[in-house]
Amino acid sequence: MAFCPEDILSCYSASYAEARRTFLRAAEAQDAAVTSHLNPCGQGVSGEDLCMDIATVGSADADSALIVSSATHGIEGYAGSALQTGLLRDDIAKSLPDNSACHLVHAVNPFGFSHCRRVNEDNVDVNRNFVGFSHPLADSDDFLRFCAFAARERKEGRAADDTEVTARYLAAEGEQRYQRALTLGQYSNPTAIHFGGREPTWSNRIWRGFLDHALPGRALTIHMDIHTGLGRFGQETLIYTRDPGARGYELACQCYGGDELLIPGGALTPDVSGPIPSSFARFEDDTVVIGVAPEFGTVPLNQMLTTLVEENTLWHSECRGESERKASVERMMHCFCPDDAGWRIGVWRRFRRRIDQTIKLLNNL
Numbered sequence: 303m304a305f306c307p308e309d310i311l312s313c314y315s316a317s318y319a320e321a322r323r324t325f326l327r328a329a330e331a332q333d334a335a336v337t338s339h340l341n342p343c344g345q346g347v348s349g350e351d352l353c354m355d356i357a358t359v360g361s362a363d364a365d366s367a368l369i370v371s372s373a374t375h376g377i378e379g380y381a382g383s384a385l386q387t388g389l390l391r392d393d394i395a396k397s398l399p400d401n402s403a404c405h406l407v408h409a410v411n412p413f414g415f416s417h418c419r420r421v422n423e424d425n426v427d428v429n430r431n432f433v434g435f436s437h438p439l440a441d442s443d444d445f446l447r448f449c450a451f452a453a454r455e456r457k458e459g460r461a462a463d464d465t466e467v468t469a470r471y472l473a474a475e476g477e478q479r480y481q482r483a484l485t486l487g488q489y490s491n492p493t494a495i496h497f498g499g500r501e502p503t504w505s506n507r508i509w510r511g512f513l514d515h516a517l518p519g520r521a522l523t524i525h526m527d528i529h530t531g532l533g534r535f536g537q538e539t540l541i542y543t544r545d546p547g548a549r550g551y552e553l554a555c556q557c558y559g560g561d562e563l564l565i566p567g568g569a570l571t572p573d574v575s576g577p578i579p580s581s582f583a584r585f586e587d588d589t590v591v592i593g594v595a596p597e598f599g600t601v602p603l604n605q606m607l608t609t610l611v612e613e614n615t616l617w618h619s620e621c622r623g624e625s626e627r628k629a630s631v632e633r634m635m636h637c638f639c640p641d642d643a644g645w646r647i648g649v650w651r652r653f654r655r656r657i658d659q660t661i662k663l664l665n666n667l
Contacts, residue, residue: 366523394657554592
């Protein structure tokens, strides 16, 4: 039977463990080659193993490759995993040209996926971790300004915790500066949000190892990193994640439409430090790389950021209870994977359109 848009609803899961089982069953049904990498650094919320699983369909010696990754930001894997499972059930292998392959990288950050956090087992935002750690990393002026504001507000008794500080900063500085302060990435405070780490994470090391194996010999590599949260409810923003001055950008414009590609640096998508697509830079002398991040909107930006701050504060609290944890998870899920059939079906339609455009490009090479 043909895979209908409504069928995507059965691809969604209530936990990381269930999502992993569903994805692996779909991969097995399509005779995909699967490689699993166990994370030795932590356990899932129910004690389950945490793995980055890579399912590959298509040619073993392909000239071109499509890489679709999920859960770079942990909890966003609930939607990303469903979309990857949908591709397998929709038999993407039959759509691929003979000289191409598709790698589905499931759960780049399985700890965050399982625990319904955006960050990993060390409170590191994996999408800020792909930087050089050989020298000290400076925080952005926006983050330093926020830190000075927070210190002043606490000293003068106007804010007792991070939630109150961020609320006051939003009111004082406005949404755009608030977003930049909290999202560009910082490397000095390991218990604050968007901490980029002080060394490469497990996810970083496994991902780079995968690229070392998958990219050599490819004439063209297309990377899609699935994200949720930013933008209007159910709408897609297609962010271009590689250098627009490099060879891949012209092909991306032909494939997706230049007017539909958003270059980071604007109000919606600041140019963040150390994102995962930067890991492709060392291959770009030998292969053309197209990088896009389909971002599917959920709630208003200030609501999402406030929820992240509240979740992070609760996570590091010594007195958090089970009821508070469950309430926090519910708020996080609402921000990153709404329990709304219309949203989930609409996201699949938009995502599948991008996949169809990608396959058309591969067929025309």
